Amino acid sequence: MVRKNIASQLWASVLVNAVYAMENYPIMLINTLLAPLSIFVIIVLVSHGGLLSVGIVGALVMTMITAGVGLQGDLSHLKNDMKLQDMVVSSPTSSLVYVAGMGLSELVFASPVIILLAVLATVYVHPTLMQTVTIMGVMALTFVFSIVLGFILSTLTTDVVQSWGFSGAVGVVLSTLPPVYYPISYIPMPFQYIAYISPTTYAAQIAQSAIGFTSVPAANLAVDWGVLIAVCAALVVLAIKKARWREP
Amino acid sequence: MDGIVCKGISKTYDGRNYALKGVSLSFPSRGIIALIGRNGAGKTTLVRILATQLMPSGGKAYINGVDVVKEPARVRDMIAIVPQEARAIPWLSPYQTVFSYLLYRGFGYGEARKRVKEALRKLGLGHQENKLNRMLSGGTKRKVMVATVLSSGAKVIFLDEPTTGLDPISRADLWNLLNALKKEYLIFLTTHYLEEAEHLADRIGIIEEGRLLAIGSMDELRKKVGHQYSIRVTQATRPKAFAGMRTTKIDGGHQLMTSERKAFEITNRLVRERVRFSTNPISLEDIFYHFARRQITEENGEGEEW
Numbered sequence: 001m002v003r004k005n006i007a008s009q010l011w012a013s014v015l016v017n018a019v020y021a022m023e024n025y026p027i028m029l030i031n032t033l034l035a036p037l038s039i040f041v042i043i044v045l046v047s048h049g050g051l052l053s054v055g056i057v058g059a060l061v062m063t064m065i066t067a068g069v070g071l072q073g074d075l076s077h078l079k080n081d082m083k084l085q086d087m088v089v090s091s092p093t094s095s096l097v098y099v100a101g102m103g104l105s106e107l108v109f110a111s112p113v114i115i116l117l118a119v120l121a122t123v124y125v126h127p128t129l130m131q132t133v134t135i136m137g138v139m140a141l142t143f144v145f146s147i148v149l150g151f152i153l154s155t156l157t158t159d160v161v162q163s164w165g166f167s168g169a170v171g172v173v174l175s176t177l178p179p180v181y182y183p184i185s186y187i188p189m190p191f192q193y194i195a196y197i198s199p200t201t202y203a204a205q206i207a208q209s210a211i212g213f214t215s216v217p218a219a220n221l222a223v224d225w226g227v228l229i230a231v232c233a234a235l236v237v238l239a240i241k242k243a244r245w246r247e248p
Numbered sequence: 249m250d251g252i253v254c255k256g257i258s259k260t261y262d263g264r265n266y267a268l269k270g271v272s273l274s275f276p277s278r279g280i281i282a283l284i285g286r287n288g289a290g291k292t293t294l295v296r297i298l299a300t301q302l303m304p305s306g307g308k309a310y311i312n313g314v315d316v317v318k319e320p321a322r323v324r325d326m327i328a329i330v331p332q333e334a335r336a337i338p339w340l341s342p343y344q345t346v347f348s349y350l351l352y353r354g355f356g357y358g359e360a361r362k363r364v365k366e367a368l369r370k371l372g373l374g375h376q377e378n379k380l381n382r383m384l385s386g387g388t389k390r391k392v393m394v395a396t397v398l399s400s401g402a403k404v405i406f407l408d409e410p411t412t413g414l415d416p417i418s419r420a421d422l423w424n425l426l427n428a429l430k431k432e433y434l435i436f437l438t439t440h441y442l443e444e445a446e447h448l449a450d451r452i453g454i455i456e457e458g459r460l461l462a463i464g465s466m467d468e469l470r471k472k473v474g475h476q477y478s479i480r481v482t483q484a485t486r487p488k489a490f491a492g493m494r495t496t497k498i499d500g501g502h503q504l505m506t507s508e509r510k511a512f513e514i515t516n517r518l519v520r521e522r523v524r525f526s527t528n529p530i531s532l533e534d535i536f537y538h539f540a541r542r543q544i545t546e547e548n549g550e551g552e553e554w
């Protein structure tokens with residue numbers, strides 16, 4: 001009598017990590033709403049509104065990064081402090097379904113911000129269908145690589161302090177370093193190369209050119225997509241091969 | 249073969265020190281097997297290997313004939329575990345804890361709802377099902393975790409120290425529950441409460457420094473020890489009645505394990521010596537000390553305690 005309802009298994013993570021958490025600790029909602037919006041507000045104010053549209057699109061991309069960083073923290077906590085992951089390992093739920101469910105939970109958690117930003121985008125950016133699709137594509141890829149990276153890192157940590165160390169470092173590379181809320185040309189020359197270390201930079205570049213904020217040659221855009229897709233693929237392969245579902 | 253089979257399971261975490269040194273055992277598909285042993289003996293390590301959470305460094309293990317290393321997915325359909333350090337997630341209620349676990353097991357919503365009620369009722373948690381876990385007492389949280397796996401219907405259940413932190417009445421309740429379940433399930437538990445192992449287990453394994461020193465029912469273990477009676481004196485000086493016999497220093501006194509026939513003779517001598525003593529059929533504690541101490545004295549190379 002083995003029934004495997006994958007929808008149930010996915011939903012279990014969404015319940016544990018998002019729905020029940022929000023239901024029982026409503027304060028968390030306010031927190032998720034404020035965090036990604038604060039930088040956006042500062043950027044818009046400092047630029048006297050000049051960076052409004054790029055700020056909205058940047059915040060959308062950044063929300064996806066935040067989801068991955070958040071996932072790493074949540075997974076580490078549930079694995080190391082609650083031993084939930086051990087219980088799930090010894091159950092019919094596969095690592096892929098567990099991570100996908102947890103990723104989904106981060107999306108649910110971020111949904112109030114995403115909705116708010118989407119409304120702002122409709123009002124201030126007026127994207128065409130093509131632009132909308134492009135931005136959503138970028139968001140999807142960003143989401144995948146940041147979620148998978150979050151998962152890989154969480155399996156390497158054995159306690160929560162170690163996990164903070166990782167998320168700090170990853171946060172800098174993925175969200176502080178790359179020019180998400182402003183164009184890369186604002187960064188003085190030799191330092192632009194440092195920004196290119198981060199996959200987020202490529203995602204931001206596509207998004208910024210999609211709304212016509214910067215003009216990027218088609219060849220460069222192709223490279224941007226290529227890098228983003230390659231990073232996603234590499235991380236997924238790495239996760240499948242190396243992630244420690246069963247400890248060595 | 250059904251049940252659990254381990255063949256020479258070994259485990260090293262760092263490549264040098266072995267937490268398990270060739271553990272072999274088998275246990276049928278129904279009943280309770282309890283593992284006892286001191287802190288760091290290797291109980292959790294063995295449980296985690298069997299529950300497909302940890303790779304063994306050597307040896308083979310099968311659950312209902314399925315290889316734990318090679319076919320973990322098939323094993324995982326059959327097992328459920330409460331890890332030693334598992335905690336009830338503070339922002340969930342008992343109901344939500346069990347319910348979400350049942351979804352992980354792959355049950356649909358309706359079936360999961362039915363099972364939650366049933367499991368919470370069995371553990372006497374019905375009236376607290378909607379409180380947040382963080383408001384519950386430590387023992388109640390433990391019960392929530394046990395309810396979680398029992399609800400799953402998995403036929404092989406691992407409980408790593410399930411009764412730690414339970415009050416005597418709750419512990420007795422859980423014992424009754426496990427005793428009722430053992431006709432249908434294979435329950436693999438570890439415990440530091442020897443009376444728990446004695447009371448519940450069909451077979452008890454004594455593990456020490458990664459080695460399974462003995463395994464069997466209470467009767468079989470008594471036979472392995474080769475003694476039926478334990479005589480204890482509380483005084484520090486060794487009584488003359490014990491001269492020439494192997495004794496163990498225990499609680500500031502001495503303990504002698506012996507056969508039924510000799511016990512009579514020795515107690516008579518103790519009476520003549522006017523030494524206060526007690527005599528009992530040997531308990532699991534005596535058996536545990538017998539094996540564990542022998543192990544220690546063998547390793548230290550000092551046998552004079554005996």
Ligand SMILES: Nc1ncnc2c1ncn2[C@@H]1O[C@H](COP(=O)(O)OP(=O)(O)OP(=O)(O)O)[C@@H](O)[C@H]1O
Nearest residue numbers: 261262267285286287288289290291292293294332
């Ligand atoms: N993750 C780990 N990394 C390194 N060593 C470990 C790890 N887990 C356990 N050990 C070591 O393996 C040995 C066995 O530990 P284990 O947790 O299996 O003992 P145990 O019998 O369950 O003890 P307790 O009764 O305290 O729970 C110990 O020496 C312990 O230090």
Ligand SMILES: [Mg+2]
Nearest residue numbers: 291292293332
């Ligand atoms: Mg243990």
